[in-house]
Amino acid sequence: MGLTPFWTIVVTKIDDDRTEPIIVSGRQKSPRDLFEHLRFTRPLPGVDMGLGEESSRVDLYENYKVAAAFKGTPELVASPTDGYRESGLPEEAWSEHDECEAMAKELVRRGLKAENVSTGGGCWAVHIQLNDKDALYVTTWPDWAWSLEREGEQLLAGHWATSDLKRSAKGVKKLVKGLGNIVA
Incomplete structure (x- = not known):
């Protein structure tokens, strides 16, 4: 057994x-x-x-x-490259909050209105409000993933199957641009 x-x-x-x-x-x-x-x-x-x-x-x-x-046993979230680690924390102290904060900063740098939000239970996500009803959430577990919600109900979800922050941020930007015609 x-x-x-x-x-x-x-x-x-x-x-x-x-x-x-x-x-x-x-x-x-x-x-x-x-x-x-x-x-x-x-x-x-x-x-x-x-x-x-x-x-x-x-x-x-x-x-x-x-x-x-x-x-399955949860895996630690991979740390972004040192260029994104402004906290100075050692890699083993890097948290989901820190990951999402780094992603939010990268998305803001790319021209999106993104913020790091608590989703409860010690979990974090990047929130992007698309319009008055629709929001996109980006999370780090197990890799960068996204969830499109309308008034709190999940409509679509997917992931990039990578923990690479820059590559995933580029994917988020393309996704938001593509969704603009659908949800707006």
Whole structure:
């Protein structure tokens, strides 16, 4: 019998798109098992922990959903080249926040209005507001990836399959230019 797989899930509230997502990692048989285990690890609004196990599970499923699940042990995000490391931190201290901050600065340098934002659970993303309804989010895990959202609902997503900051920033710029005709 092998080890129980390692999962990372992104959990969001079903009826409230403005609530920050919850990121949970751990060894469970499936993303669903990790999701159900969530009710034992932290208090969740709308989930009555004083009820029996079956009722608490029903409350959890009525109020929250798994937005994404990733299998495997998380890998460290690759650091951008030293030219982007203004913090002076050693490579092992480089964080997701630092990665996204460097990407946001590179995108601003390329003429985009980008900012580093917290997505909850210690996670970060670069936010680019395309218009009053549409936003693009760029993240670093496991490589540079993007998500196009309309009023908080994901419409499209993809990735560049590289941790190279400059190459991915160029891809973001092209993507935003191409999306301009679609979403604007």
